Amino acid sequence: MEDYLASFQKFEKTLQNFQKGLSVDCTIIGYKDHKLSILLLKWKKVGSWCLPGGFIFKNESTDDAACRVLEERTGLTNVFLKQFKTFGSMERTWNASKSNIALTDKMLKMIPVNDFDLVSDWFKRRFISIGYYALLDIDKCETQPDMFSEECRWFPVDELPDLILDHNEIAMDALDQLRIQANFLPIGINLLPHKFTMKELRLLYEAVLHKPLDRSNFQRKILNLNILIRHEKKLTGAQNKAPYLYSFNRDKYEKALTSGIGLFSV
Amino acid sequence: MEDYLASFQKFEKTLQNFQKGLSVDCTIIGYKDHKLSILLLKWKKVGSWCLPGGFIFKNESTDDAACRVLEERTGLTNVFLKQFKTFGSMERTWNASKSNIALTDKMLKMIPVNDFDLVSDWFKRRFISIGYYALLDIDKCETQPDMFSEECRWFPVDELPDLILDHNEIAMDALDQLRIQANFLPIGINLLPHKFTMKELRLLYEAVLHKPLDRSNFQRKILNLNILIRHEKKLTGAQNKAPYLYSFNRDKYEKALTSGIGLFSV
DNA sequence: CCAATAGTGTCTGTGAGACAGTATGCT
């Protein structure tokens, strides 16, 4: 409880260093067991779920702010993180709807600050939020809630709860963007073990694109990209032919990241 | 000169109604004579060229702010206008480079304000800018400079001068986005006369995509989209077969706008 | 007649998608 009070009082002092009325929201998409999940935070006392986000220091680039949020929540750096859209409608204000008003009231009540008016004024502005999305390996994360939240949890993309404000819309937009991106850029280098089977790679693509892919056609297309190196076979103990192991040719992978590839039609 | 002073003093008074440190920049792409141009403004006294932009009222959505800027500069509403990227690096500050410092000094000197510190503080912040692009018919525009600029002029896309800050980068990003969009969404309904020939439509696409398209293949692809209605022939007086006139089937055009189409590969 | 440009048809190569056939590891 000491920490609780201390962290808010520290936050209150740093408010003036942030850019007013502006925030970043990160749709952090995690991959595990051939499924995609999104990292959500549960607000202290209020109980509502929301996307991880943060404010932008006056002397910080928006990309750095998004990286900072991502690192604070997951411990990870150097993962795929991309700005995709900025949300700036007037419905993003505390008094745009009854539920927003109730939410803001609850939240302000729970914050133990010295200067209530200062903090209240801060949160009652319309917030314009720059949306980013990330794609990463859940097993590599050490997730941590922020000072406003009591819990963070991964939710499968098709089981998201109701989120505050327009965060459901933001998350869906992020998923759409990821799916479009997956058709032009290779994915997987940070999501799979160093050596992996073609089936593991296909399951990743199926999870991201949210549709089944033909096994043999997938293999042909991916191999034609020339970004894979084939290694020895992997004996699994199952009574079937052993699959080959592959790894990414990092050089060619990087090149494909900049020049783009064509993969699967919509 | 009265207006000049008055407009700045009015601006100074309304500063507090704007969201600090945030702006919209519009890459207004105009079509005329089978060529694309971009509308630029020339700053008073300073002489540098820049993209049209504006600040965002605290009680205004970012989309509305972009619409407002577009209408103030061109007189047009209801044209294709799309948010495409938000620019928020630290290089977007008055003191990020020598040229920026010189620019800001010049600009501040030319502004006849009462409270110099207020205005100086306003402009010396890092500005995060939400980028929009529009595509419209130059002949339908009545362009007007804003209070900071003495002139506005259309520049062919391949003859842009050096612009302030990162505006060259913004404009190039906007063109890239337009070209990508043109492959998924139909264009032309506000850029061509009601009835037009296939050649006029093709020249529009060639201007946007910045490459020649095969005459007969273009015709086949466009007709297969089923968004055109064929009308009578157009006798031009030239000694050749008269081309048919076409118009857009507005219903199907709108549907294609939402569902998307596939057109020309990169 | 010819010149110029519009409209239509044809050929080829590529690639996606469906699916059959072959190979291999284990019981």
Place this chain on the structure above:
DNA sequence: AGCATACTGTCTCACAGACACTATTGG
């Protein structure tokens, strides 16, 4: 041998791109 799954090959269809051919207008 038989099963399960991996790998490879083939077929078809669609379409993009190149280009040839026909149609029409006016000199």
